[in-house]
Amino acid sequence: MASIAEQIVETVRTALYNTIPAVGTRVWRAREDALERNECPAIVIASTGETVDIAEADAEVDACVLTVEVAIHVAGGEASPWETVADAVVVSAHGLIRAATYPGTAGPPQRVARSWSAVSGDASPGICVLVYRFDYWSTTADLSVAA
Amino acid sequence: MIPAADLAALYDAADGFTVAATFGAETSQVHFRRPDINVLGDRIAADYTMRYRASTLTGLTRGSTVVIESASYKVLEVPARTASGDECVARLSKV
Numbered sequence: 001m002a003s004i005a006e007q008i009v010e011t012v013r014t015a016l017y018n019t020i021p022a023v024g025t026r027v028w029r030a031r032e033d034a035l036e037r038n039e040c041p042a043i044v045i046a047s048t049g050e051t052v053d054i055a056e057a058d059a060e061v062d063a064c065v066l067t068v069e070v071a072i073h074v075a076g077g078e079a080s081p082w083e084t085v086a087d088a089v090v091v092s093a094h095g096l097i098r099a100a101t102y103p104g105t106a107g108p109p110q111r112v113a114r115s116w117s118a119v120s121g122d123a124s125p126g127i128c129v130l131v132y133r134f135d136y137w138s139t140t141a142d143l144s145v146a147a
Numbered sequence: 148m149i150p151a152a153d154l155a156a157l158y159d160a161a162d163g164f165t166v167a168a169t170f171g172a173e174t175s176q177v178h179f180r181r182p183d184i185n186v187l188g189d190r191i192a193a194d195y196t197m198r199y200r201a202s203t204l205t206g207l208t209r210g211s212t213v214v215i216e217s218a219s220y221k222v223l224e225v226p227a228r229t230a231s232g233d234e235c236v237a238r239l240s241k242v
Contacts, residue, residue, distance in 0.1 A: 031189075033189070035189065035191070036183075036191040044189075073190065077240075077242075078221055078242070117187055118187070119192075120223055121186055121192040121193075121194065121223070121238075121240070122192045122194070122240045123192070123241070124240070125192050126187075127187055127190070
């Protein structure tokens with residue numbers, strides 16, 4: 001059985017996979033290989049960190065905070081600013097991420113940051129990254145069991 | 148400054164190292180390059196550039212459209228002169 005963290009990230013992927021028409025199936029997890037213009041718009045999901053605290057005096061439950069980045073890659077071109085092209089995907093993706101149900105959590109994730117990066121180049125390469133915080137609880141003994 | 152004869156040889160259509168670029172009503176031989184480069188850490192983008200004699204295609208500026216090998220390209224920024232001043236380099240984006 002996968003850990004709760006893995007289950008959460010996979011739930012994010014499932015929520016976004018083939019559910020945003022402009023993106024379709026171009027949704028990847030932890031993709032380290034470069035994307036190119038013809039693969040955009042695309043979404044790359046990555047776990048970036050987790051903190052853990054002891055939630056109970058008997059140390060049987062862990063309170064975890066998982067941070068997940070959702071990167072929206074676009075190739076804007078000349079017709080619209082790349083930020084505008086990305087924003088349409090951002091709005092859809094955020095709604096889907098918030099609407100999904102995650103194991104071990106008490107509610108939807110909180111978006112804690114957003115960043116924009118771009119360079120001059122063919123079709124205006126740009127990336128908008130959404131950062132989410134997932135608060136969940138798991139048993140101390142078994143990372144795959146929600147508490 | 149590059150001697151005129153050398154510049155002419157550099158852009159001689161017969162040698163096969165140049166391609167024709169059309170801007171408006173003007174067609175001129177250019178050196179066209181299209182390597183892929185890595186940008187933003189995890190993106191591959193074509194780095195289209197066109198080098199041409201400064202005496203040709205003189206009206207090119209940001210947003211101009213040129214046609215090379217039947218494909219249209221937009222000029223990304225004002226073309227920059229090379230060190231000799233005899234040539235310019237334009238960065239392009241495929242339309």
